[in-house]
Amino acid sequence: MADIQVLVKELVNKYGTKREALIPILQGVVASERYLSSEAMIEIAKELDISAAEVYGTATFYSFLETVPRGKYVIRICRTIVCEMNGKKDVLKILEEILKIKVGETTMDKKFSLLETNCIGWCHQGPAMLINDEVYSQLTSDKVREIIQDYIRNK
Amino acid sequence: MAEKTLKKVDIIFAEYLVSPYKILEETIKRPKNEIIQEILDSGLRGRGGAGFPTGLKWKFGASAKAEPKYIVCNADEGEPGTFKDREILTKVPRKVFLGMGICAFVTGATKGILYLRAEYNYLIPSLNNELQIFHEKAKLLGLDFNITIFSGSGAYVCGEETALIESMEGKRGEPRNKPPFPVQSGYLGKPTIVNNVETFVSASMVCRIGAVEYKKLGTEDQSGSKLFSISGDTHKAGVYELELGMKVSEFVEEFGDGDTKAVQIGGVAGVCVPRKNFEATIIGQGSSSGGSTMVFNSTRSMYNVLHNYLEFFQEESCGQCTPCRVGCQQLLKGIEAIKAGTKPAEYLNQLMKLTETMKLTAKCGLGQSVGNSFNSIVTNFREEMIY
Known part of the structure; x- marks a missing residue:
């Protein structure tokens, strides 16, 4: 059996075959x-x-259900109004510069994907982004550099 | 000049003076009808945004006949500018489960689901720990009620209760026709009571302090206190518990940066109040709001603000009904064309008519409410749309 068949089988065993199991699977x-x-x-x-x-x-x-291959770490930067007002564009520019990719793309080493997303509920501390499930808020150019460097080196 | 200032309240996030489980124990000793009456008397309305009377929803849930019944806690908090539910689930999750437990008791529901938006996935481990404690206590009290967490996958429209149910059933999050309402036929066709996170907390507060005390807060029209998520051009961004019934002018006095040009109330689905109406507008009057309040100062271009909103709506429209799917696109294209000068300024009037059509014909609150922010911004900042 191919790997994907094994994985799907495992998930089906865990969640069942009813329609309401679809999203968890x-x-x-x-x-x-x-x-x-x-x-x-x-x-x-x-x-x-x-x-x-x-x-x-x-x-x-x-x-959040991706149908194209993504990197190990998916960066989702909030583009909704308050984050936009608080400097999201600059943060995005720095991310594109460090990762050498544009929004929607994945790095050559398949480590990072860069995406924009709608409000993630951190407007009081914008600009904010998610890296997989982790939240990073009150972003500045320096802070973003540090965060990404840490991911590059240590993860 | 009225003396009234903003009254801050501290109930929702207050420390657990009495253990929530003690309150649960006390509450479920009371007759079910009495509890429902207490919630009805309190005048509590849903805190998610639509503002349906909570007591009424519970009453319908209790009288529904089919089994099993489901209690769903809507934590799909996606309205831009809202983050209060995240704060509640981070700081006082026990009060949420208490509210769900009381609701289960009065309606006879045995299954609970917390629908948590994907963006808040990092809360799952701590919430599961809390649920373990809740289940142990519920068992001791003889309450047959089990709560599980369903993780969303990123879709604003799933905050609409029937879209949320579709999503839990493994389908595209497209709103259903109503009626039937979820209290009659919801998740898997069974009676389902869907309430917002804060609504469950507020309902449990009513049970603790009583409807009479609760009604002392707020105004005749809107009772109780409410969490406000405040962001934008303010030095005091964050979540605040305030009494209902305040004027925008009072709000701006406290939270503005001295140069406030407009306040967006109720998120992008709500209305934008310009400076000239601050004194005359009471926050949430006539309808309830989810508590999103975004402050804009005079450095902000209201065209850019509206453009951002419309990009949001265009992306988040589920695409099921034509008025919303096409309407959101046309509104965005339309204001871009006016700004670029390829359409005349009068075209704005036509776009406003389009929002009226959307209000009448769109299937759910998403498409129906696009006109709220569109019309209030275009009417009050028309020159910014054109030049």
Whole structure:
């Protein structure tokens, strides 16, 4: 059995084959593979006995269910109004400079992806970003440099 | 000049003077009808934004016949400028589970789900620890009620209760037609009571202090206290518990930076109040707001503000109904065209008509409320849209 089949099987054993298990299963695949490949979605569809189009339709609805390969660390910088007012553009510029990628891209070594996201609930300490599940707020150019350097060196 | 100043309250985040489990124990000794009546008498309205009377929702939930019943705590806090639910779940999660427990008792629900937005995933380990304690206590009290956490996956529209239910059922988060309402037919077709995080905390406060005491806070129209998430051009950004019924002018006096030009109330789905209306506007009057208050000073371009809002709406519209899907795109394109000079200024009037159509025809609150911020900004800052 291919790796993805093993993974999907494991997740199905954990969450079941009912439709309400779909999102936890999709989340489980993203957590392990960093994205949902066509193979993964087809496999899930088979296990849940629904069409692959249903799986794809659900997956593409949600911004945290990636359907293109992403890096080990997904950086999501908040682009909503208060973060925007508090200097999000400068922070984004620094991120693009350090990582040498644009928004939507992944670094060559597959370590980082850079994305924009809508309000993450840290408006009082904007600009803010998420790196996977971790929150970083009150960002400045220097602070962003430090955070990313730390990820490059230590993670 | 009225003497009234902003009244800060400290109930929601107050230390646990009485253990929440003690309150749960005391409360579930009372007759169920009496508890529902207490919540009804308190005048408590949902704190998520829509403002439906909480007591009424619980009453419908209690009288629903099918089993099992579900209690859902909506922690899909996505309204821009809102972060109070995150603070509650970080600081006083026990009060949330207390409220859910009381709701389960009065409605006869046996299953609880905390729908947590993906952006708050880092809270899951600490919440699971709290839930373990809750389940032990509930068992001791003979309350058959189990809460699990469902993690969202990033979609603003899932804050709408029927979209949230669709999402829990493993589908695209597209709002359902109402009726039937979730209290009749919700998650998996079963009666489902969906309340905001803060609503559960406030309901538990009503049970602790009683409706009479609770009603002493706020005004006749809006009782109690409410958490406000304050951000933007202010030196005091953060979460504050304030009595309801305050004027925008009082708010600006306290939280503005001395140069406040406009205040956005209720997030991007709410209205933008310009300086000339500060004195005449009471925050949340006529409707409830989720407590998002964003302050803009005179250095801000209201065109840029509106542009940012519309980009948000365009992206977050679920795409199910045409008025919202196409409307949000056209509004954004429209203001860009006016700014670029490829459409005349009068085109703004047509765009405002479009928001009226959206209000009448969009399926859910997302599309219906785009016009709130659009019209209030375009009407009050028209020249900024054009030049």
